[in-house]
Amino acid sequence: MLTERQSMILNAIVDDYIRSAEPVGSRSISKRGDVAFSPATIRNEMADLEELGFLEQPHTSAGRIPSNKGYRYYVDHLAPLKPLRAEDLKLFKQLAAEKLNAVEEVIQHAGTILASMTNYTSILMGPEMFHTVLKHFQLLPISETTAVAIIVTSTGEVENKTVSIPKGVSASDMERMANILNAKLAGVPMHKLKARLYSEIGQEIQRHAEHYEGLMKLLDDSLENGKDPKVFLSGTTNMLIQPEFKDIGKLKTVLDLLEETPTLMRLLNSEQRGIQVRIGSENVHQAFIDCSLITATYSLDGEAFGTIGILGPTRMEYAKVIGTLDLLSRAMSRALAGRYGA
Amino acid sequence: MLTERQSMILNAIVDDYIRSAEPVGSRSISKRGDVAFSPATIRNEMADLEELGFLEQPHTSAGRIPSNKGYRYYVDHLAPLKPLRAEDLKLFKQLAAEKLNAVEEVIQHAGTILASMTNYTSILMGPEMFHTVLKHFQLLPISETTAVAIIVTSTGEVENKTVSIPKGVSASDMERMANILNAKLAGVPMHKLKARLYSEIGQEIQRHAEHYEGLMKLLDDSLENGKDPKVFLSGTTNMLIQPEFKDIGKLKTVLDLLEETPTLMRLLNSEQRGIQVRIGSENVHQAFIDCSLITATYSLDGEAFGTIGILGPTRMEYAKVIGTLDLLSRAMSRALAGRYGA
DNA sequence: GTTTAGCACTCATTTGAATAGAGTGCTAAC
DNA sequence: GTTAGCACTCTATTCAAATGAGTGCTAAAC
Numbered sequence: 001m002l003t004e005r006q007s008m009i010l011n012a013i014v015d016d017y018i019r020s021a022e023p024v025g026s027r028s029i030s031k032r033g034d035v036a037f038s039p040a041t042i043r044n045e046m047a048d049l050e051e052l053g054f055l056e057q058p059h060t061s062a063g064r065i066p067s068n069k070g071y072r073y074y075v076d077h078l079a080p081l082k083p084l085r086a087e088d089l090k091l092f093k094q095l096a097a098e099k100l101n102a103v104e105e106v107i108q109h110a111g112t113i114l115a116s117m118t119n120y121t122s123i124l125m126g127p128e129m130f131h132t133v134l135k136h137f138q139l140l141p142i143s144e145t146t147a148v149a150i151i152v153t154s155t156g157e158v159e160n161k162t163v164s165i166p167k168g169v170s171a172s173d174m175e176r177m178a179n180i181l182n183a184k185l186a187g188v189p190m191h192k193l194k195a196r197l198y199s200e201i202g203q204e205i206q207r208h209a210e211h212y213e214g215l216m217k218l219l220d221d222s223l224e225n226g227k228d229p230k231v232f233l234s235g236t237t238n239m240l241i242q243p244e245f246k247d248i249g250k251l252k253t254v255l256d257l258l259e260e261t262p263t264l265m266r267l268l269n270s271e272q273r274g275i276q277v278r279i280g281s282e283n284v285h286q287a288f289i290d291c292s293l294i295t296a297t298y299s300l301d302g303e304a305f306g307t308i309g310i311l312g313p314t315r316m317e318y319a320k321v322i323g324t325l326d327l328l329s330r331a332m333s334r335a336l337a338g339r340y341g342a
Numbered sequence: 343m344l345t346e347r348q349s350m351i352l353n354a355i356v357d358d359y360i361r362s363a364e365p366v367g368s369r370s371i372s373k374r375g376d377v378a379f380s381p382a383t384i385r386n387e388m389a390d391l392e393e394l395g396f397l398e399q400p401h402t403s404a405g406r407i408p409s410n411k412g413y414r415y416y417v418d419h420l421a422p423l424k425p426l427r428a429e430d431l432k433l434f435k436q437l438a439a440e441k442l443n444a445v446e447e448v449i450q451h452a453g454t455i456l457a458s459m460t461n462y463t464s465i466l467m468g469p470e471m472f473h474t475v476l477k478h479f480q481l482l483p484i485s486e487t488t489a490v491a492i493i494v495t496s497t498g499e500v501e502n503k504t505v506s507i508p509k510g511v512s513a514s515d516m517e518r519m520a521n522i523l524n525a526k527l528a529g530v531p532m533h534k535l536k537a538r539l540y541s542e543i544g545q546e547i548q549r550h551a552e553h554y555e556g557l558m559k560l561l562d563d564s565l566e567n568g569k570d571p572k573v574f575l576s577g578t579t580n581m582l583i584q585p586e587f588k589d590i591g592k593l594k595t596v597l598d599l600l601e602e603t604p605t606l607m608r609l610l611n612s613e614q615r616g617i618q619v620r621i622g623s624e625n626v627h628q629a630f631i632d633c634s635l636i637t638a639t640y641s642l643d644g645e646a647f648g649t650i651g652i653l654g655p656t657r658m659e660y661a662k663v664i665g666t667l668d669l670l671s672r673a674m675s676r677a678l679a680g681r682y683g684a
Numbered sequence: 685g686t687t688t689a690g691c692a693c694t695c696a697t698t699t700g701a702a703t704a705g706a707g708t709g710c711t712a713a714c
Numbered sequence: 715g716t717t718a719g720c721a722c723t724c725t726a727t728t729c730a731a732a733t734g735a736g737t738g739c740t741a742a743a744c
């Protein structure tokens with residue numbers, strides 16, 4: 001689609017623009033050395049590239065900036081990942097070495113590493129609960145009217161929810177319930193718990209206790225939580241240092257969206273494994289129109305998958321970020337592997 | 343210290359400035375109606391007030407703005423709290439009515455209400471653990487090498503921590519440990535748990551098991567968490583809409599500090615009960631030099647205290663915020679009262 | 685003695701014109 | 715096909731003048 005030279009020039013422009021955040025002119029490209037043509041020649045090519053939609057011109061007498069299409073081409077034809085700097089690698093090693101026990105700790109730590117290494121905002125999602133199974137269930141009375149339901153999953157995560165105790169249900173009732181649940185539901189995937197509760201536990205409970213309705217309500221409530229993976233953010237304030245967000249309005253739109261966990265989850269989610277780059281308007285959400293979101297997936301014992309991502313301006317250091325995400329997602333998969341059997 | 347008239351004028355200036363964020367001149371005060379003097383008279387008083395340190399002048403030909411001392415006077419002589427708007431009261435009623443079970447849910451919800459009502463940033467701190475006592479302890483093996491320690495407090499909060507199992511410790515060992523802890527430490531205040539572990543549980547464990555060192559380490563680790571109250575933020579992006587933070591540098595300083603939970607906790611903490619106003623440099627932390635922090639305490643069954651606070655620019659709607667905090671802290675105390683016995 | 689009208693003065697902000705500079709597009713020469 | 719040269723466009727900068735909000739002071743009015 002593009003000639004060798006056009007490709008080189010586009011590459012040089014994107015590179016330059018990523019560094020400087022200023023429209024780049026023909027002269028500066030010519031001087032870079034890697035494209036040994038005169039400014040005039042480069043100008044001709046730039047005009048063509050603009051016509052093809054890879055470049056844009058803020059105004060007639062300015063240099064060119066990459067369009068979304070331009071970034072897309074750049075990313076798709078990115079040179080092989082360059083190795084990370086030694087100091088960055090050290091951080092990864094630390095992650096692997098550090099004795100982090102719960103999955104969530106690993107994730108959170110990875111998030112801060114990611115944000116500090118890239119100077120962008122990191123968004124990490126815990127593993128989907130698809131392959132996570134119930135390890136232990138407990139129902140603990142706190143007062144006359146309330147109890148705490150505790151769910152421990154195979155990944156070591158502990159979910160809890162306070163529920164109210166229906167009238168007439170005694171502490172021993174609850175203990176029996178918990179025992180039944182543990183016996184019948186341990187090892188069942190989290191997202192199937194509720195269905196199993198009705199299909200298998202229902203009649204059991206009817207046999208053992210009187211307050212069928214109340215108890216079922218209690219258990220149903222107890223299992224309510226813990227299906228949705230959590231979202232961890234780090235480095236949100238890094239957004240402030242990007243010149244494209246010196247406009248506070250734009251900034252607020254983005255930061256506000258970052259607080260909306262459910263929307264964020266929808267944006268991060270994708271069936272696809274591996275690295276994914278969404279540039280500018282490729283992001284469905286209006287608020288991310290000036291942002292690029294790069295995500296990678298990590299796995300937990302090759303089964304459950306989680307997502308790690310970086311959000312930055314479209315003018316993002318793609319090469320570095322993609323390389324970092326790639327390595328970190330592997331590092332995470334490694335750090336998590338084997339620790340938590342299903 | 344100030345004459346009646348000076349006081350009125352200062353009041354008018356602060357009021358005006360809070361609304362407009364612009365230096366206010368003698369003329370506009372004169373036209374307000376509540377200070378029926380000519381601009382010239384008001385100018386004289388303003389000059390005096392400036393000399394006394396209550397006002398400042400950005401430059402010679404500008405109006406005056408309140409100094410920290412001016413705000414302080416304003417706050418200390420604030421007119422009796424005006425009643426909230428009907429729609430705001432409705433939000434409070436909702437808080438009380440809604441069936442929120444865990445203390446943390448109540449706090450979090452109160453935080454969002456607070457932020458949306460005031461358009462500032464709300465900072466809420468859970469009740470200090472001073473009067474919270476241990477309700478239940480559990481140690482649950484997850485894999486060969488790791489276990490989850492679960493601590494349930496009298497307030498219904500569930501803390502959990504993943505710990506590694508020392509070599510040679512069996513599942514039954516752990517079960518016995520948990521039983522001992524429950525028997526001996528239930529009802530003990532959270533902040534005393536560790537001390538009691540060593541003073542009372544030590545020899546007990548020595549008698550029952552072989553791996554004394556490993557077990558003590560395990561239990562010590564398990565109790566590590568859960569002493570510190572949590573901090574909840576809401577409406578951080580409201581900071582962006584304040585004109586005083588259109589300077590991104592300043593903004594970042596503040597937002598960065600908001601991410602530092604421990605520092606935040608230190609800033610919020612105070613022995614004092616009731617409402618407290620810290621204006622500008624009265625805040626110890628450099629980052630809050632242009633901010634005011636207003637806090638109120640709520641109680642949980644009259645024993646444990648938590649803090650709710652609002653962070654905004656020094657040019658803050660003090661009357662409204664103080665009124666809101668006052669009512670909300672009472673509403674929270676009410677909403678929490680009686681639900682969670684010690 | 686207190687209050688106020690009047691007025692000269694100050695200083696930030698706005699406005700507009702002139703200028704500089706970066707970069708382009710086109711043409712003609714190499 | 716490539717490049718030097720040049721006219722042209724448009725933004726950003728600079729500077730001076732105009733604007734206007736607001737003050738401080740003085741002298742008159744109450």
